[in-house]
Amino acid sequence: MNYQPNERGYWGEFGGRFVPETLMSPLEELTSAYFAVRDDAEFQTEFLQLLRDFSGRPTPLFYAKRWSESLGGARIYLKREDLGHTGSHKINNAVGQILLARRMGKKRIIAETGAGQHGVATATVCALFGLECVVYMGTEDMRRQELNVFRMRLMGAEVRGVDSGSRTLKDAINEALRDWVTNVDSTYYLLGSALGPHPYPLMVRDFQSVIGKESREQFLEKNGELPTALVACVGGGSNSIGLFHPFLNDESVRMIGVEAGGKGNNLGEHAARFNKAGGGKIGVLQGTKSYLLQNDDGQIALTHSISAGLDYASVGPEHAFLQSIGRVEYAMAMDDEALKAFQILSQTEGIIPALESSHAIAHLLKLAPEMSPSQTIICNLSGRGDKDVNQVQEMLNNESQINKTGKTMADSGIKMA
Amino acid sequence: MNRITKKFTELKSQSRSGFIPFIVAGDPNLETTKELVLLLAESGASVIELGVPFSDPVADGVTIQAAAERALLNPISVKDILRMVAEVRAEECETPIIVFSYFNPILQFGLERFAVEAVKSGVDGILVTDLVPEEAEEFRTILTAKSMSLIMLAAPTSSDERLKKICEKASGFVYAVSRAGVTGARNETSGDAKTLVERLRKFTDLPIAVGFGISTAAQITETCKYADGAVVGSAIVAEIGRLGDSAHLVKGVREFVRKLLPEEFSADDLH
Ligand SMILES: Cc1ncc(COP(=O)(O)O)c(C=O)c1O
Numbered sequence: 001m002n003y004q005p006n007e008r009g010y011w012g013e014f015g016g017r018f019v020p021e022t023l024m025s026p027l028e029e030l031t032s033a034y035f036a037v038r039d040d041a042e043f044q045t046e047f048l049q050l051l052r053d054f055s056g057r058p059t060p061l062f063y064a065k066r067w068s069e070s071l072g073g074a075r076i077y078l079k080r081e082d083l084g085h086t087g088s089h090k091i092n093n094a095v096g097q098i099l100l101a102r103r104m105g106k107k108r109i110i111a112e113t114g115a116g117q118h119g120v121a122t123a124t125v126c127a128l129f130g131l132e133c134v135v136y137m138g139t140e141d142m143r144r145q146e147l148n149v150f151r152m153r154l155m156g157a158e159v160r161g162v163d164s165g166s167r168t169l170k171d172a173i174n175e176a177l178r179d180w181v182t183n184v185d186s187t188y189y190l191l192g193s194a195l196g197p198h199p200y201p202l203m204v205r206d207f208q209s210v211i212g213k214e215s216r217e218q219f220l221e222k223n224g225e226l227p228t229a230l231v232a233c234v235g236g237g238s239n240s241i242g243l244f245h246p247f248l249n250d251e252s253v254r255m256i257g258v259e260a261g262g263k264g265n266n267l268g269e270h271a272a273r274f275n276k277a278g279g280g281k282i283g284v285l286q287g288t289k290s291y292l293l294q295n296d297d298g299q300i301a302l303t304h305s306i307s308a309g310l311d312y313a314s315v316g317p318e319h320a321f322l323q324s325i326g327r328v329e330y331a332m333a334m335d336d337e338a339l340k341a342f343q344i345l346s347q348t349e350g351i352i353p354a355l356e357s358s359h360a361i362a363h364l365l366k367l368a369p370e371m372s373p374s375q376t377i378i379c380n381l382s383g384r385g386d387k388d389v390n391q392v393q394e395m396l397n398n399e400s401q402i403n404k405t406g407k408t409m410a411d412s413g414i415k416m417a
Numbered sequence: 418m419n420r421i422t423k424k425f426t427e428l429k430s431q432s433r434s435g436f437i438p439f440i441v442a443g444d445p446n447l448e449t450t451k452e453l454v455l456l457l458a459e460s461g462a463s464v465i466e467l468g469v470p471f472s473d474p475v476a477d478g479v480t481i482q483a484a485a486e487r488a489l490l491n492p493i494s495v496k497d498i499l500r501m502v503a504e505v506r507a508e509e510c511e512t513p514i515i516v517f518s519y520f521n522p523i524l525q526f527g528l529e530r531f532a533v534e535a536v537k538s539g540v541d542g543i544l545v546t547d548l549v550p551e552e553a554e555e556f557r558t559i560l561t562a563k564s565m566s567l568i569m570l571a572a573p574t575s576s577d578e579r580l581k582k583i584c585e586k587a588s589g590f591v592y593a594v595s596r597a598g599v600t601g602a603r604n605e606t607s608g609d610a611k612t613l614v615e616r617l618r619k620f621t622d623l624p625i626a627v628g629f630g631i632s633t634a635a636q637i638t639e640t641c642k643y644a645d646g647a648v649v650g651s652a653i654v655a656e657i658g659r660l661g662d663s664a665h666l667v668k669g670v671r672e673f674v675r676k677l678l679p680e681e682f683s684a685d686d687l688h
Contacts, residue, residue: 008551018520018547020476022572022597024579164482170473177475182598184574284520284547285473297494298525299472 003248003318009198011321017197018284023177026184031199033104038206043099050095051210054128055085057092059211061218061378067348074228074371076364078351078381079215079243086121088354088383089211089239090192094121096207097190098129106188108132112176114141114169114235115309115356116148117383118192123157133157136175140167141308147387166302169235169312173286193236194316197287201316208242215378216246223376229254231367232380233359234330235271235309237316239382244328254329257319258363260305261332267293271303273315274323274330282320285313290320306335306395307355307388333362341365342385342392354383355392420513420541421566421589424463425624425645434641435463436682437626438674439517439650441481442467442498443488445662452667453657454505458512460674461682463646464590464626466544469498469518476519476546478601480651483658495526499538506539515542515568515589520552528556532563542566542589550582557586568592571617573609584621590646591617595629602632602651611643634679649677 009015017027037043051057059080068076081089101109109131113119119135126133135152139161142149152159165171173196180189194204219227230247232240234257247253262270267279273291274280283292285300293301293313305311322328333341338355341362346352353361360379368377385392418426428435438457442450450467457465470488474481495518502514516535523531523545535543542565548556550569560567566589571580574597584591595610610627617625627640628648640647653670660669 016552017549018552019549020546020572020594021549021570021579021583022574022594024549024572025574025576028576164486165472174473174475178478178599181476184597281525284524286475287547292521294521294525296525297492298522299489300521 001249003245005198005202009202011318012324014290014317014320015198015201016289017287018289019197019287020181022181022184023197026180027197027199029104033100034199034203037100037103047096047099050099051092055091055095057084057210058214058218059083061215061222064349067345068368070348071365071368073368073373074375074377075373076368077219077227077376077378079211079378081211081239081380081382082351082353082357082384086117086124087386088117088121089208089242089380090118090121091124092210092242093192093204093207093238094118094125094190097203098125098131101188101190102129104188106186108134108183108187109190110134110136110176110179110187111190111192112136112169112172113192114172114311115307115354116141116145116152116387117309119157119159120148120151122190122192123152123155126157127155134179135159136162136172136179138162138167138169138171141169141172144391145308145387147390168303168308170286170300177286193238194241194318195236195286195288195314201288201318204238205241205245205318208238209245211239211242211380212244212246215243219378226250226253227378228371228375229256229367229377231256231258231360231363231377233258233310233356233382234315234319235312235356237319239380241316241318243378243380248327255327256363256367257328257330258359259330259332260307260310260359261334262304263335267295267301269304270332271305271311271313272332273313275332288314288317290314290317306338307359309354309356310359331363333359337362337365339392339395342388351381352385352389353381354385355388357382358385419564419566419589420511421464421515424513425590428463428645433681434644435626435646436461436637436678437464437466437628437646437648438462438653439466439468439648440657441470441484441488441654442501443470443491443493444484444654444657445487445666446491447493447497447501449662449666451501451504453670454514455508455510456667456671457674458510460671461678462512464513464515466515466517466648466650467498467502469495469516469522471519471522474519476599478599478651480602480655480658481600484654487658495522495531496534499534499540502540503538513541514539515544515566516540517544518546520545520548528559532559532565536563536565540565542568544568544570544592546570550586553586561588570594571613573597573613577616580617581620584617584623587621587623590624590626591621592648593617593625593627593644595627595631598629600629600651602655603630604633606630606636606640610640614644634677637677638679652677
């Protein structure tokens with residue numbers, strides 16, 4: 001199976017283009033521009049060189065020995081996207097799309113951002129090439145990711161706060177789409193996840209697949225065999241599809257995407273789109289047909305997650321397809337589990353993960369002990385947690401959970417060897 | 418012949434164009450919407466567009482976004498809106514009514530079910546903001562079987578090839594978007610609108626209405642020189658928002674529409 005969408009951008013029944021007519025011509029233009037570079041050796045070389053020289057690729061594949069041993073099960077390898085420039089995987093897609101935007105002759109770049117990582121990556125590549133940059137961000141996210149707002153502004157981007165809906169990622173995408181529909185001629189919309197109308201889910205996945213290609217090579221080189229399983233967090237779905245995609249035809253490799261379970265199972269308390277008991281149903285939002293959190297009337301639900309980057313009501317259509325055919329499993333990690341995982345990885349490996357990535361880490365706390373040390377897992381560490389430390393500090397102070405003595409990790413529930 | 422076609426045929430025979438007001442159902446509540454629909458019908462509307470409020474209206478500017486938010490303060494379903502239309506029909510109002518929606522609320526209601534229930538309630542057609550011709554085939558087939566019109570949108574950015582596809586899928590009339598952008602009142606209509614209407618005429622004999630940004634009598638008169646209808650949305654919706662859920666609302670909107678409409682409209686239709 002080649003896992004490519006059809007010419008209308010569908011994987012099975014998921015995907016497509018559900019947009020105002022005004023955006024159809026720009027989408028067609030984008031699609032032909034993208035397909036022209038997709039197999040163009042010169043473009044691909046330029047892309048990989050920039051990722052190497054500017055962003056520091058390849059990122060390491062690190063064996064988390066102390067943590068794996070403490071869990072007493074599978075050996076865990078972390079794909080260190082946190083070490084790339086700007087601190088998350090989002091830079092891969094931003095680099096790819098900015099090269100495309102330049103080829104298309106666009107001078108004005110717009111983007112949406114949730115956690116601020118995609119906004120920072122976009123501001124970064126715009127600074128690199130001297131392009132105008134406007135980033136839309138929900139005001140709730142601006143509050144919880146203040147540091148990233150400053151980073152974007154520092155690099156010359158204009159950050160526009162969005163005050164509608166839940167003031168998070170979904171609302172930022174609405175506003176970016178409204179900007180694009182108004183400024184179609186001058187503007188390139190640099191969408192940050194494997195979402196939206198065709199060709200975005202395909203294009204973002206292609207650019208992020210560098211994660212999985214590298215991981216596969218690095219893992220084979222170290223171990224001479226494939227990993228048993230892959231685990232990644234799923235917001236819109238770009239870091240996970242980037243890791244999974246190059247392994248899809250390796251049938252022995254199990255794949256698990258981890259969604260944000262939030263603080264409960266009711267609509268509005270989580271962002272787990274595949275949680276059918278929690279209100280996840282097939283629908284159409286922001287240009288694509290996929291699983292959505294919505295009420296019976298088809299109104300999109302408010303979502304909640306401790307992590308801004310996972311706090312979104314829909315999920316990329318390729319994930320919906322992979323879920324429907326059973327190729328990828330989807331699990332949830334709750335807010336408090338992610339918070340715990342954030343601390344555990346910091347304490348056992350000296351790596352502070354992003355709160356988004358902490359959801360994948362949290363799932364491993366359950367999964368790894370069920371497996372044997374002869375088995376292996378690659379976990380995508382999609383970003384670093386520097387952006388989250390203020391928020392986490394506040395939460396831990398409030399709950400006075402912080403382990404002041406630093407001697408035991410009893411309250412984080414981990415057995416030390 | 419359904420009410421839309423009948424209306425445009427009648428207008429044509431009188432060498433006139435239509436006034437097409439848009440309001441958001443449920444803003445401020447459905448009982449008032451019913452009164453507003455009846456009022457608009459009396460005030461010279463040729464077709465009434467009834468917006469289904471949606472949580473994520475990407476094609477709308479701030480005015481209609483705010484109206485949708487007001488409407489969604491209380492739960493409102495497609496079913497409730499259709500029931501309200503049935504009540505309007507029970508008052509012997511025969512003005513064509515089309516539902517204007519984003520796709521997801523209709524998809525969740527059920528495409529087949531929508532067609533059946535909409536016909537029963539007396540709705541004449543539907544326009545789906547985010548359903549382009551490539552995605553519209555299934556729904557079009559369902560609607561056609563029930564003689565419901567599917568009004569398609571055309572944009573200044575659409576290529577000729579796209580305009581052709583749009584016209585092939587459309588029935589009732591074609592809605593020409595006056596400019597690239599979201600809904601919202603403007604004092605001038607872009608020159609793109611006229612060009613677009615002329616381009617569309619090459620591909621269809623259906624009536625063509627122009628919308629997005631029309632908010633003054635002068636714009637309506639100007640638009641009606643080259644188009645078969647002028648849609649006024651945000652200007653009326655803003656007035657509804659300004660008056661709020663008050664006793665003066667219906668009266669206020671009546672006054673507003675009376676002032677908005679150029680003489681050639683109101684004179685004739687207000688028997
Ligand atoms: C570090 C990090 N990981 C994951 C995500 C979630 O996005 P996606 O599912 O597209 O990888 C984000 C989004 O902001 C992020 O910043």
